[in-house]
Amino acid sequence: MHWDFNTSGLTSARRKLRHGRRIFVTTCALAVISLPAFGQDAGSTSETEPAGKMEQLRRQIVDKGLAFLAKEGQSEQGTFSDKVGPGVTALAITSALRNGQATDDPMVAEGLKALEGYVKPDGGIYGNGRLKNYETCVAMVCFAEANKTGKYNQTLKRAKEFVTGIQYGEGTKDPSDPWYGGVGYGGAGRPDLSNTAYMIEALRAVETPASDPAIQRALVFISRCQNLDSEFNDTQFADKVDDGGFYYEIPTTKIDPSTSEERFTPNGGLRSYGSMGYTGLKSMIFAGLTKEDPRVKAAQAWIQDHYSVEKNPGMGSAGLYYYYHTFAAALDAAGLKTVADSEGTQHDWKADLVAELAERQNEDGSWSNDNQRWFENDKNLATSFALMALGHCQ
Numbered sequence: 001m002h003w004d005f006n007t008s009g010l011t012s013a014r015r016k017l018r019h020g021r022r023i024f025v026t027t028c029a030l031a032v033i034s035l036p037a038f039g040q041d042a043g044s045t046s047e048t049e050p051a052g053k054m055e056q057l058r059r060q061i062v063d064k065g066l067a068f069l070a071k072e073g074q075s076e077q078g079t080f081s082d083k084v085g086p087g088v089t090a091l092a093i094t095s096a097l098r099n100g101q102a103t104d105d106p107m108v109a110e111g112l113k114a115l116e117g118y119v120k121p122d123g124g125i126y127g128n129g130r131l132k133n134y135e136t137c138v139a140m141v142c143f144a145e146a147n148k149t150g151k152y153n154q155t156l157k158r159a160k161e162f163v164t165g166i167q168y169g170e171g172t173k174d175p176s177d178p179w180y181g182g183v184g185y186g187g188a189g190r191p192d193l194s195n196t197a198y199m200i201e202a203l204r205a206v207e208t209p210a211s212d213p214a215i216q217r218a219l220v221f222i223s224r225c226q227n228l229d230s231e232f233n234d235t236q237f238a239d240k241v242d243d244g245g246f247y248y249e250i251p252t253t254k255i256d257p258s259t260s261e262e263r264f265t266p267n268g269g270l271r272s273y274g275s276m277g278y279t280g281l282k283s284m285i286f287a288g289l290t291k292e293d294p295r296v297k298a299a300q301a302w303i304q305d306h307y308s309v310e311k312n313p314g315m316g317s318a319g320l321y322y323y324y325h326t327f328a329a330a331l332d333a334a335g336l337k338t339v340a341d342s343e344g345t346q347h348d349w350k351a352d353l354v355a356e357l358a359e360r361q362n363e364d365g366s367w368s369n370d371n372q373r374w375f376e377n378d379k380n381l382a383t384s385f386a387l388m389a390l391g392h393c394q
């Protein structure tokens with residue numbers, strides 16, 4: 001499936017190029033994307049040579065990143081950053097599997113064994129219970145990647161029952177409730193777009209169809225997290241921003257816009273930002289929406305208006321590596337090779353992202369964020385997100 005993001009009439013600055021290595025790779029990418037849409041053979045030398053150079057660089061930085069995780073990131077117990085629970089371990093091993101590592105690779109095998117130790121009698125896969133949904137969902141994706149032999153069939157079956165059991169459904173929320181269909185970090189309490197998206201991804205990873213009731217309930221919540229004045233968003237926030245982007249949570253109490261300019265607009269709307277925009281689009285694709293759906297059209301218009309690999313639009317450097325992961329996952333799910341920016345310039349997003357991550361990689365092979373928000377100063381977490389993003393750039 002290939003979706004055309006070539007919407008016109010939107011405004012934002014073009015991406016600027018910086019240092020030599022990035023300029024070289026991006027120039028190679030431009031040689032690809034400047035070709036006409038038709039009339040150029042897919043296997044021609046002019047197209048495959050730049051693509052080959054991009055893949056060579058991608059593989060080079062992936063190998064360095066995996067080496068960091070194996071030599072510096074993993075503990076003797078097989079875990080990664082285990083003080084915050086099993087989530088980073090699941091992300092790290094998933095990033096390795098998605099970049100070609102086999103299940104008998106020592107780092108992967110030790111990580112999977114460690115992750116198995118977090119399986120609970122209730123079917124969840126978590127640590128102290130504070131992040132039950134998030135940790136179980138990322139563990140499900142990891143085990144699904146490693147399940148070619150069916151070893152984790154029962155574990156995944158029970159985990160699926162666990163995460164769908166803590167989702168807000170008819171038994172806990174009326175469909176008219178703005179929290180209906182959502183899920184939060186620990187189940188009970190405020191749901192959010194990120195955790196709900198993790199649940200959808202986990203369900204699809206275990207081959208749950210898009211039509212499954214849990215996924216369709218989640219779609220109701222996700223649609224209410226979109227800044228779109230439509231029949232799909234009946235919250236008070238639908239028409240206050242109306243830019244097609246997405247926000248993290250749906251407040252149910254009166255808000256004071258002056259308390260957070262980052263979150264709220266002066267008229268009491270909820271600001272859209274990059275990582276949630278791509279999370280929303282990816283989740284809608286996984287839930288079976290097509291490019292003709294007005295929610296998808298609005299989301300793709302927002303993405304075009306805010307195309308960037310240099311920042312998390314609306315958040316700057318905060319959550320940058322999570323943004324890279326959602327950016328790549330959503331565009332890959334949409335089957336896109338290029339994305340038009342607001343000026344109509346087509347971008348080979350894979351080449352752009354590979355070049356950016358090559359520039360940002362630390363000497364030791366890791367990635368890290370100077371902005372400590374959401375723990376991205378943890379090299380294991382940032383490196384796992386970067387490698388998962390690069391896995392979508394093959």
